[in-house]
Amino acid sequence: MNDTEECVEVVLPGKVEPEGLQIRRVAVPVAGPGQxxxxxxATGVSFAEQQMRRGRYYDQPPFPFVPGYDLVGxxxxxxxxxxxxxxxxxxxALVxxxxxxxxxxxDAADVVPVPDGIGAAEAETLVVNGITAWQMxxxxxxxxxxxTVVVHGANGGVGSVLVQLARAAGARVIGTASARHHDALRDQGVVPVDYRAGDVAARIRALAPGGVDAVFDHVGGRGIVDSWRLLAPGGTLVSYGSAATRDAEGSKQWPVLKLLLRVWLWNALPNRRHACFFNVWAGRALAADxxxxxxxxxxxxxxxxFERGEITARIAARMPLTRAADALRLAESGTVAGKVVLIP
Known part of the structure; x- marks a missing residue:
């Protein structure tokens, strides 16, 4: 390999608007032992990068750094x-x-082969979103x-995969989303609930008077209590984010710590329900293999x-890596369904 060969990378220099991202050319890296x-x-824009540019992702590295949660290549x-x-x-790879x-x-141990019949962009939409949905x-x-399960943000990156996997498993799915996504959700066999139209918990209870078997909640904040109360005996609440505090000031760790404390307290109660906070990286430090x-x-x-047709790859847009700022702005706009994919 020519040591002088270069490639492009995108740098997040600090807490900046999307236009503050920096494009630079660097030498192509060389594989070390085991790498x-x-x-x-293909790589993409997830909620993690949106939070990182605000300095709000709970365990992000210090600035400056190159974002990008997952990739296919x-x-x-x-x-x-x-x-x-x-x-x-x-x-x-999940990175x-x-x-x-x-x-x-x-690290070579961290890469997963992609089947020949799946394109790079399609596969990219399924890496972090698919792993998160499958494991939860x-x-x-x-x-x-x-x-019966409830998926909050049923039209989102993780939520859209979750509802499809849940339907493939034979579950009844109630999904919260804004009204413009309801027809698409109904086409997938999902019962939609408009999260903007008043008491969401009361409308879900009307659909499932005996409670639900699982709630998947990426919102956090005060609404997490409603999610817990929706559970039937034996049900499970899976909390996996704190989107409600996206624009909050102060400690970026505190919203997650509050969720963890709630989960601990609920599980300590003498009841037949269970709560957990899902982190896709959990266990890596202690048991990497x-x-x-x-x-x-x-x-x-x-x-x-995906190959069986049980889930689809929802690509909102394909954009060059050099337009990462535009891609990030688009992903944050709330106007798209699916993942914004970046093509180097």
Whole structure:
């Protein structure tokens, strides 16, 4: 490989508006022992990057850094100790940061093969969103056929995958979303509820008087209490974000700590309901091999569900990586359904 070869990366220099993102050219990285260099074919804009630019993501690195939570691309080179045959393979990786670049260095153990029949952009929409949805549905709530679940933000990145996976599992799904998304939700067999039209919890109770078996809540804030009260005996609340505090000031850790405290208190009560806070990175620091095996198995299941037609890849827009500012602005506008994909 030519050491002088360059690629583009996007840098988040601090708390800036989208237009404050910086584009720079850097040398293509070299794979070290146990690593691969991936030529990125698609990355994307998730809620995490939107929070990071505000300095509100609870465990983001210090500024400046390259954002980009996940990526799909082709292995360009392999380092010492890595099977050379991996070169040329299309893979997906969950990286948390660093994905908004033309080439990314990744531990070989962290890449997951992408089936040949799935395009890079389509696969990209299913990485962080698909893993999050699959693990919450099947590993945390353990939803089965005949159960009733509530998905808040049913038209969002994670929510849209969640409702499709839940329907494929045979569950009845009640999904909250603004009215303009209701027809699309009904087409998927989802019972829609307008989150802007008054007492959402009361309208959900009217649809499920005996309570629901699971609630998936990315909003947090005061509404998390309503989500807990919607549960039937034996039900599970899965909290996985604090979107309600998106524009709040002060500590970025405090909203998550409050959620964790609520979860602990609810689980300490003598009741037959359960709550958990889902973090896709949980367990990596203590059991990296187990974490990687689970991630590989679950993402493979997500790709298989896509190939069976049980879930779709919802691409809101495809934009060049050099237009990351426009892509971030579009994703934050609330006017699109699906994921904004960046193409280096």
């Amino acid at each position: 691969v260099v991936v030529r990125v074919e 082709t292995v360009r080179s392999t380092g010492e100790g890595v099977e050379p045959g991996l070169a040329g393979t299309r893979v997906a 948390k940061v660093g994905g908004w670049a033309g080439h990314v260095r990744v 549905l099947h590993r945390k709530a353990r939803v089965r056929a005949g159960r 187990r974490f990687r095996a689970r991630l590989r198995a679950d993402l493979t299941e997500v790709f298989a569900a």
